[in-house]
Amino acid sequence: MKPLKPWIASGAPWIWLQAAAVALSLVLVFGVIFLLATRGLAHFWPAPVEEWVVAEDGGEQRVLVGQLHRSERVDAERLREAGVTFPESERRVLRHLLKTGNRDLTGQDFTWVLDREIRSRARPDNLLVLDRTRWGDFYGRLAGIREDGILLPPADNPWGELDQRLERVQGLRARIDELERGEVGSVNYRLERLRLEELSLRQGLAPGEAVSRDALAKIEAERSELQAAFDGFSAELGTLYAEIGRDRLLMTAGGTEVEIPLGEVVDAWRPNTMTWREGLVHYFGRIWAFVSEPPREANTAGGIFPAIFGTVLMVLLMSVFVTPLGVLAAVYLHEYATQGWLTRLVRISVHNLAGVPSIVYGVFGLGFFVYVVGGGIDRLFFDEALPSPTFGSGGLFWASLTLALLTMPVVIVSTEEGLSRIPRALREGSLALGATRWETLWRTILPMASPGILTGVILAVARAAGEVAPLMLVGVVKMAPALPLDGDFPFLHLDRKFMHLGFHIYDVGFQSPNVEAARPLVYATALLLVLITLLLNLAAIGMRNRLRERYRSLEAQ
Amino acid sequence: MSEAHLPEDPSGDTELPEETAAPSPAPESSRNEHLIRVRDLNLWYGNQQALEHVDLSIRRHRVTSFIGPSGCGKTTLLRCFNRLSDLVPECRVVGDIELEGESVFAPEVDVSQLRRQVGMVFQKPNPFPKSIYENVAYGLRVQGINKRRTLDDTVEWALRAAALWDEVKDRLEDSGLTLSGGQQQRLVIARAIAVQPKVILLDEPCSALDPISTLKVEELIQQLREQYTIIVVTHNMQQAARVSDYTAFMYMGRVVEYGDTDQVFTNPREKATEDYITGRYG
Ligand SMILES: Nc1ncnc2c1ncn2[C@@H]1O[C@H](COP(=O)(O)OP(=O)(O)OP(=O)(O)O)[C@@H](O)[C@H]1O
Numbered sequence: 153m154k155p156l157k158p159w160i161a162s163g164a165p166w167i168w169l170q171a172a173a174v175a176l177s178l179v180l181v182f183g184v185i186f187l188l189a190t191r192g193l194a195h196f197w198p199a200p201v202e203e204w205v206v207a208e209d210g211g212e213q214r215v216l217v218g219q220l221h222r223s224e225r226v227d228a229e230r231l232r233e234a235g236v237t238f239p240e241s242e243r244r245v246l247r248h249l250l251k252t253g254n255r256d257l258t259g260q261d262f263t264w265v266l267d268r269e270i271r272s273r274a275r276p277d278n279l280l281v282l283d284r285t286r287w288g289d290f291y292g293r294l295a296g297i298r299e300d301g302i303l304l305p306p307a308d309n310p311w312g313e314l315d316q317r318l319e320r321v322q323g324l325r326a327r328i329d330e331l332e333r334g335e336v337g338s339v340n341y342r343l344e345r346l347r348l349e350e351l352s353l354r355q356g357l358a359p360g361e362a363v364s365r366d367a368l369a370k371i372e373a374e375r376s377e378l379q380a381a382f383d384g385f386s387a388e389l390g391t392l393y394a395e396i397g398r399d400r401l402l403m404t405a406g407g408t409e410v411e412i413p414l415g416e417v418v419d420a421w422r423p424n425t426m427t428w429r430e431g432l433v434h435y436f437g438r439i440w441a442f443v444s445e446p447p448r449e450a451n452t453a454g455g456i457f458p459a460i461f462g463t464v465l466m467v468l469l470m471s472v473f474v475t476p477l478g479v480l481a482a483v484y485l486h487e488y489a490t491q492g493w494l495t496r497l498v499r500i501s502v503h504n505l506a507g508v509p510s511i512v513y514g515v516f517g518l519g520f521f522v523y524v525v526g527g528g529i530d531r532l533f534f535d536e537a538l539p540s541p542t543f544g545s546g547g548l549f550w551a552s553l554t555l556a557l558l559t560m561p562v563v564i565v566s567t568e569e570g571l572s573r574i575p576r577a578l579r580e581g582s583l584a585l586g587a588t589r590w591e592t593l594w595r596t597i598l599p600m601a602s603p604g605i606l607t608g609v610i611l612a613v614a615r616a617a618g619e620v621a622p623l624m625l626v627g628v629v630k631m632a633p634a635l636p637l638d639g640d641f642p643f644l645h646l647d648r649k650f651m652h653l654g655f656h657i658y659d660v661g662f663q664s665p666n667v668e669a670a671r672p673l674v675y676a677t678a679l680l681l682v683l684i685t686l687l688l689n690l691a692a693i694g695m696r697n698r699l700r701e702r703y704r705s706l707e708a709q
Numbered sequence: 710m711s712e713a714h715l716p717e718d719p720s721g722d723t724e725l726p727e728e729t730a731a732p733s734p735a736p737e738s739s740r741n742e743h744l745i746r747v748r749d750l751n752l753w754y755g756n757q758q759a760l761e762h763v764d765l766s767i768r769r770h771r772v773t774s775f776i777g778p779s780g781c782g783k784t785t786l787l788r789c790f791n792r793l794s795d796l797v798p799e800c801r802v803v804g805d806i807e808l809e810g811e812s813v814f815a816p817e818v819d820v821s822q823l824r825r826q827v828g829m830v831f832q833k834p835n836p837f838p839k840s841i842y843e844n845v846a847y848g849l850r851v852q853g854i855n856k857r858r859t860l861d862d863t864v865e866w867a868l869r870a871a872a873l874w875d876e877v878k879d880r881l882e883d884s885g886l887t888l889s890g891g892q893q894q895r896l897v898i899a900r901a902i903a904v905q906p907k908v909i910l911l912d913e914p915c916s917a918l919d920p921i922s923t924l925k926v927e928e929l930i931q932q933l934r935e936q937y938t939i940i941v942v943t944h945n946m947q948q949a950a951r952v953s954d955y956t957a958f959m960y961m962g963r964v965v966e967y968g969d970t971d972q973v974f975t976n977p978r979e980k981a982t983e984d985y986i987t988g989r990y991g
């Protein structure tokens with residue numbers, strides 16, 4: 153046996169311990185990503201649709217159609233307590249969760265099936281999966297297509313026929329979306345602004361004074377113009393809706409025949425006939441749809457684009473606010489304030505602020521920013537819109553500001569660290585050349601401290617991107633009607649409420665009516681949140697490294 | 710080493726005697742006056758006194774060297790001339806320094822203006838992490854001079870004056886930190902003379918240099934003395950003897966002896982000076 157004492161004295165145990173700690177952290181990080189990726193991304197794969205014949209012991213047979221969601225072994229005793237009967241000999245039984253979809257018919261998306269009750273499993277080619285705008289997925293067989301209520305004669309190639317009609321409907325739907333979200337939304341927004349403009353004209357009057365006719369006439373003219381545009385869009389929408397409602401699919405599922413408007417079908421595919429190449433195309437198509445489309449059906453389906461957008465925009469705005477604020481504070485503390493008990497106290501407080509639970513910042517943001525400052529702004533500048541608040545309720549601006557406050561300690565601390573790393577000789581060199589303190593700061597010290605500043609911003613971004621709790625109080629909503637950035641003046645709408653990936657996860661995972669169906673989306677959204685945080689961080693790190701490169705030789709000194 | 714070697718009041722006779730044999734060809738007449746006068750300067754770092762009753766006058770267009778054991782206050786005195794002493798918060802000054810008859814400690818003095826007239830080169834070369842060009846142009850840029858032509862000309866002129874031009878003329882955009890130690894020292898000298906100060910303070914400019922670079926810097930000092938007044942701190946006796954016209958020996962915050970370099974080195978008046986010069990002192 154090795155003598156223990158020299159081994160311990162050599163420090164080897166510590167090195168092992170450190171290595172183990174590093175390994176453990178790595179395993180945890182990769183474990184998280186792996187879990188999120190497998191659980192979240194598998195959802196988009198066109199899994200085969202199976203047809204199961206199921207029969208309880210001695211009971212009659214049922215046919216179930218769906219995708220296998222997951223399988224598990226459960227304690228037999230538990231099932232018996234729940235009222236399921238089977239032989240005493242079995243202790244653990246295998247059961248499967250089958251996603252059967254067709255919520256409009258059966259009222260549920262999933263069915264538990266005991267493995268021993270399955271009589272047969274098959275994957276017929278003609279089973280079709282429909283992704284719908286309502287009621288979730290549909291599984292069944294195509295029986296026919298109705299155009300304007302008339303059943304079409306059976307086509308030679310029904311799938312080609314379906315694809316063709318589906319494509320037409322998808323084109324129509326894209327146009328409808330564009331109209332509703334874009335043009336009509338924009339007209340509505342401008343009408344509302346006109347209304348407020350008129351209101352503020354009337355409110356600004358002294359008693360007895362009349363509104364200038366010219367101004368009113370101008371508003372009226374603009375309004376009728378907008379109204380005409382609006383009517384035009386409504387008419388177009390009307391025809392589009394009529395068009396999209398033309399075709400209906402006749403489907404059979406579980407022995408019943410259903411009619412599904414093609415206008416409600418987002419996508420249709422037959423997973424059992426797909427080659428792996430087609431599968432891949434379909435897979436990435438759905439992932440793309442997930443990241444690029446807005447959510448549907450109370451967030452349980454569709455994409456998460458507005459949440460991604462909101463998260464990124466909020467983090468960027470937060471950085472824009474926190475960087476100058478934090479840097480100014482740090483520079484003052486480090487360069488200008490006389491060092492004494494007061495600065496020490498301030499510094500300690502700043503360090504401690506970093507540890508305050510984030511929800512407290514949320515409460516502060518709501519109580520101070522939203523109610524006090526926002527309310528004040530509303531009374532001063534948006535008087536005409538009252539009592540409906542503009543800045544007096546949560547929104548992008550207040551959320552970014554609250555998070556800027558939350559992350560400011562990090563920026564202050566690392567900026568101060570960056571400042572104190574600059575050799576005194578360099579400051580003196582600059583001062584000795586006749587530069588004032590301000591010039592020295594601006595020309596030499598700040599550029600050299602910029603890697604430190606960016607380190608702070610990186611940490612701030614990392615923290616802000618993952619923060620949810622305070623946001624729920626100051627502007628994040630589960631469903632925002634419009635993006636905070638669009639083509640209507642002033643383009644960036646700081647007062648608007650917005651969606652956020654973190655809150656989206658919470659909402660989909662725990663607040664949605666259909667938790668089991670939405671669970672894969674939770675994982676996928678979480679994965680995306682991690683990736684976006686990573687991306688934002690990488691961008692900041694890349695920036696910092698480029699600056700470091702510039703002052704590289706400094707550290708060697 | 711004991712106090713016994715020191716005269717009772719070393720500040721008594723430190724005013725420079727009337728110029729006897731001029732040590733080197735220097736402009737005579739009215740230009741040849743005292744540019745800087747230090748009058749009974751005392752300086753404390755907190756409670757510790759670092760300078761005691763310093764009286765000195767520095768002649769225009771001459772090289773004056775300060776010698777003395779480590780910690781005797783040479784750097785401290787040097788940093789008073791351009792008021793870098795202001796940067797040490799617990800530092801307190803009593804007494805006065807006059808530059809061309811005007812007090813540098815007067816409250817109305819514009820410190821950056823003063824520092825433009827009194828350039829300084831530090832004990833360790835401290836180029837900015839910027840290009841060679843920007844290092845030299847720095848002093849001009851802070852004065853608001855941004856015209857490319859003026860900058861180009863001045864940079865070239867200053868680099869030539871600092872005997873660095875030939876070595877760096879093809880790499881002006883490289884970082885100043887890529888230069889060797891000796892080149893960096895000449896770079897910061899170029900940086901200091903680019904703003905055309907009246908006085909250049911050199912704090913042990915060769916302490917980190919090899920003999921060849923040292924020689925170059927010494928030659929440089931010889932050239933610069935034609936246009937500038939130079940004060941150089943050094944630990945190297947031969948160097949002081951070679952480059953300077955006048956020498957001040959400092960000991961424990963006092964100027965013990967001040968006079969012609971020849972006289973100080975060949976015929977010191979004070980025992981302490983002799984001990985130090987002959988190496989009997991640490
Ligand atoms: N910033 C400071 N705060 C407190 N004391 C200081 C400070 N700078 C210098 N001193 C003290 O003042 C005295 C003189 O220091 P100074 O740097 O002037 O010595 P020096 O003659 O330049 O020495 P060297 O030859 O080693 O450079 C020393 O005792 C030193 O400890």
Ligand SMILES: [Mg+2]
Nearest residue numbers: 783784785832
């Ligand atoms: Mg010194």
